[in-house]
Amino acid sequence: MSDTIRVDKDKRGVATLWLARAEKHNALSAEMMTALEAAARALAEDREVRVVVLAAEGPTFCAGGDLAWMKAQRTMDAATRKAESARIAAVLGALAALPQPMIGRVQGNAFGGGVGLASVCDVVIGADSLKMGLTETRLGLIPANIGPYVIARMGVSRARQVFMSARIFGAEEAVRLGLLTRAVPAEDLDAAVEAEVAPYMACAPGAVAEAKALLRALGGEVSKAQVDLAIEALASRWESAEAEEGIDAFFEKRAPGWAV
Template sequence: MTQFIETEIDARGVATLWLAREDKHNALSADMMTQLEEAARRLAQDSDVRVVVLAARGKTFCAGGDLAWMRDQMAMDADTRRSESARIATALMALYELPQPLIGRLHGNAFGGGVGLASVCDVALGAAGIKMGLTETKLGLIPANIGPYVIARMGGTRAREVFMNARLFDAGEAVRLNLLTRAVAAVDLDDAVEEAITPYLSCAPGAVSEAKALLRMLEGRITQEHVDLAIDALAQRWETSEARDGIAAFFDKRPAPWAG
């Protein structure tokens, strides 16, 4: 199997999870999401890992869900499609549940599932030139599987500005919307990531892990019930004519029926 997720661990115990499907702008395929979940669960069990960085190879952080994979889902029965589309939800849950701090290194663009990846990070740092957006509704779909994490990150009031309209926004607005912690010049991104890593390395690893667990509980932890609710919402949306028409229009390179 082709490796779409690469893991590097340095001598300090800093692990980097690399999205490595750069020829497809790191669009999330089924295999890629399975590998991401497996890699996150391995790191969660590694007591020598103190900080995890989520980064991407190539020009784009993540273009969202792979549309060829989405098109394949149209031919599946409803139960299989629900199980298949849930892959991103389980991958995000594995990242969300990491006991170590998770730092996002975003460059290029982040759409759909890429916004979900940013949302599970404890600290998300972005290059100033990036574009972000929850683009699902343009395709007749909804940002459901990523929804619990996006809304937890942004808060309901800010999410209302971008959750339903597929509008693209820049790094500065992403900071205002609370999707990014900071935006820096692209040439300064690695330095900003290192600056975010360094304080954790002076702290007791067990205390950091327990502090993160306590924070999750106090802020209102995302539960499996929330995740299942989101998975069911997307499964129902897949059954609509809008979903079929939106995916077909994309591959036919024509406007969707509702496009103004």
């Protein structure tokens, strides 16, 4: 397994899937996304696993896409860039398809793809000091591949408040928006996560899995058509002059031309 993630399992059948790139703020590199997708698919097949906790090492939950990975995409041809940028969609799809309930343990800031990871959890407990944001438009990009899952969690009305503006918001607003189930002091985070996990230990695992599948079906699960549309939208945006300017400005540590 890649050293960018790790999986711990306890004797009850609770698996914790850790983002383990703390030195890079758990930014999603190509290697990390490949490992996350593989881990999600393995957990889905593990009949001993009854609950999954998605957690992260270090002070940051996930800073979004890895900068080196984003920079590398600029030199790719359109087809390669499209395939590469679809990695996060594959990760989110695999996590969303887990038959087990997944509890998010968000101990620190989550931006871009980090918000996407939180959005595919069934319940998300966050530290009350964290910040979140869909920051892609500051770079001339759009929150595309994470978009179907973010909107499925928040609903269109609430998504309108933060989807386009790249505005940073705190834990209290994240609860109101539906991204967090609740926010607690950092020292209470583990206890709050355990309070969500424990009830499942009295439930029939097969019934839980079927209930989750029914919930997805009745609630309007994210479709392949939506995912494909989002991938195409981001691929097109990467070809724009704004994306080129936004990425250049970021790496040159200056304001982009549109900033006032």
